[in-house]
Amino acid sequence: MTKLTPFAVFLLLFPLLALADPNLHVGDPWSPEAPPGRMMAGFMELRNDSDKTIRLVDAASPLFGHVEIHTMVMDDGVMRMRRLDELAIEPGQTVALRPGGLHLMLMEPHERLAAGDLIDIELIDDQDRRYALSAQVRERNRPSMVD
Numbered sequence: 103m104t105k106l107t108p109f110a111v112f113l114l115l116f117p118l119l120a121l122a123d124p125n126l127h128v129g130d131p132w133s134p135e136a137p138p139g140r141m142m143a144g145f146m147e148l149r150n151d152s153d154k155t156i157r158l159v160d161a162a163s164p165l166f167g168h169v170e171i172h173t174m175v176m177d178d179g180v181m182r183m184r185r186l187d188e189l190a191i192e193p194g195q196t197v198a199l200r201p202g203g204l205h206l207m208l209m210e211p212h213e214r215l216a217a218g219d220l221i222d223i224e225l226i227d228d229q230d231r232r233y234a235l236s237a238q239v240r241e242r243n244r245p246s247m248v249d
């Protein structure tokens with residue numbers, strides 16, 4: 103059983119508040135299982151349903167000490183992760199966070215997470231608006247998610 107975090111209970115009790123800003127649609131958020139104590143990655147699709155650019159500048163999770171928005175860049179023939187100060191999503195645009203590309207870097211885990219667990223995450227934009235989502239931990243090689 104997945105135990106409910108206080109944040110999850112909050113979402114259950116106040117669903118309208120959680121849906122207060124529907125402008126950013128989050129599709130299929132998930133995270134590959136990782137060895138205990140290791141960083142994890144968050145993947146999802148983000149669609150901007152508003153008529154203004156959404157600029158994500160930060161993220162947070164009660165289960166991790168630190169969350170960053172990362173991209174992958176080719177550096178001298180080697181793919182490396184790089185922190186993004188801002189992820190801009192234009193009106194109507196869908197941005198995919200997926201293995202080998204953009205991802206959330208979930209750092210300093212507070213506890214061991216296994217397949218089936220849920221990770222509450224907030225995406226934060228430059229207006230300090232917060233977009234709540236819950237990413238499901240899945241086995242690393244989930245075939246349908248591997249490109």
Ligand SMILES: [Cu+2]
Pocket residue numbers: 172173183184205206207
């Ligand atoms: Cu990363």
